[in-house]
Amino acid sequence: MASKFILPGAVASIALVAVLTPFLRNSNELLNVYHDFTPYHAFVSALSSTCSLLHADQFLGCEDMKLVDDTIYTACNTDLRNRQKYWPEYSRQPRPWSGDKFFRWDTATDSVVEIDLRGIPGDDGTAETRSFHGFDVNVLPDETVSIYVINHLRHESVVEKFVHSPDTAFATHVARLNTTVAGAPPHPNNVFSLPERDAENAIFVTNDHLYAHGPQRIFEEITQRQWAWVSFYSDKTGWKKVLENVASANGIAGDKSVDGRRVYVSEIFRGIIRVLEPVGDEGELKEVQQVKVGMLGDNLGRFGDDLYITGPAKGLPVEHYMRDPETAGSPGMVVKRINTKQLGGGFFGGGYTADPIVELLIKDDGKLGNMTTTSVFKAHKIEAPVKAKQEEQDDEEMMVEEQTTGQPKGDLFITGLQFKGIMKCTNFE
Known part of the structure; x- marks a missing residue:
């Protein structure tokens, strides 16, 4: 008689294991829970001789950064604990520390300027009104810089827009885009802005999760539910979902040039990059390709022909938000790169x-x-x-572009939520 009652439970357990096994296997690949890092130690030790953390007194736990010519714009904490009360739903208690800051770093001269953010609605300079996440910048024809940044207020998230002239040390708030309306991303993570449509505030924004906390959030992550999405906004269209069925839409990047533009989205819980092409002027996206990168890809960077994917190397990064970041363990770091010329065409036949x-x-x-x-x-x-130029009568000299092959050398700058300073690795290939 007892078996009649045990069997349904056993069947349910077996069914649950069968359902969760593929997700757990994929999660172990992404989280590297049982991964041996010793094969990388020699390389990391050698790399450390060319890498150094710079401006640790100002660049504290920087979430995102953007490169414009020789200038890096970055959003940083004033206290690493700011991220412990990151999402509005977690922020039931006041955030008693000072809010996040923006910096402009001229890498050619190594000068750092804190950008004074003026006109934020209700701003008191604390983390109640300044808890920044991903952002993007547009450089306009008059060299004015527009900054679109996700701001996690205590009870909601918004996208703030600032305008900034690089010959000044301030930026002026000009718009706040609410994310609680239909089609908007209630849990925004990162932004890609369109410079040619800056006047109408045209942006793509990733929505990180459907649920912010509790058992539903845990289920969403463990089973890698494709419940997140990417939204588009412009003053013309308002908010609308343009890419659905995403397992945590995280980092986003794209081509600033209209010609041949592509948009790249990190689907973090499946460990893939979604390669997309805009269609029309209503923000619609057509999928070109999905690229498996086998990592928790956070933010993306588009430089030259390459797409850089960066994220934690192991463990459960959520631990960073639940504990003191000074003692939250070692999620590590991983950086990968894809040549975009190999995407969405006849490459390799x-x-x-x-x-x-x-x-x-x-x-x-x-x-x-x-x-x-x-x-x-x-x-x-x-x-x-x-x-x-021998044939010209005035014997003028001209510059001839040097043809090079392979990956050019340069400087790799890396930041993260447990970094004190931004890491610069010189002569990187």
Whole structure:
């Protein structure tokens, strides 16, 4: 008689294991829970001789950064604990510390300027009104810089827009986009902005999760539910979902040029990058390709022909938000790279189904850096040789572009939520 009652429970357990096994297997690949990092130690030790943390007194736990010519814009904490009360739903208690800051770093002269953020509605300078996440910048024809940044207020998230002139040390708040309306991303993570449509505030924004906390959030993550999405906004269209069925839409990047533009989205809990093409002027996206990168890809960076993917190397990064970040363990760092010329075409003769090479640049269990979120690559400038133009009567000289092969050398800048300073690795290839 007892078996009649035991059997249904046993069947349910077996069914649950059968359902969860593929998710757990994929999660172990992404989280590297049982991964051996020793094969990477020698490389990381060698790399440490060319890498150093710079401006640790100002660049504290920086979430995101953007490169414009020689300038890096970055959003940083004033206290690493700011991220412990990150999402509005977690922020039932006041945030008693000062709010996040923006900096402009001229890498050519190594000068750092804190950008005074003026006109934020209700701003009191604390984390109640300044808890920044991902952001993007547009450089306009008059060299004005527009900054779109996700701001996690205590009870809701918004997208703030500032305008900034690089010859000043301040930025002025000009717009606040609410994310609690239909089609908007209630849990926004990162932004990609369209410079040619800056006047109408045209942006793509990733929505990280459907549920913010509790058992539903845990279920969503463990089973890698594709319940998140990407939204588009412009003053013309308002908010609308343009890419659905995503397992945590995280980092987003794209081509600033309209010609051949593509948009890249990190689907973090499946460990893939979604390659997309805009269609029309209503923000619609057409999928070109999905690229498996086998990591918890956080923010993305587009430099030259390459897409850089950065994120934690192991463990459960959520631990960073639940404990003191000074003692929250060592999520480590991983940086990978994809050549975008290998995407969505006839490369390797495979058309859209051909997988590109996903190049591993750094894999570290915490010896070099922790909880990485963003990397920026700044290629070294190549001095072109001077060649006399014999046929011209005035005997003017002209610069001839030097043809090079392979990956150019440059500086790799890396930041993260447990970083004190931004790491600069010189002569990186």
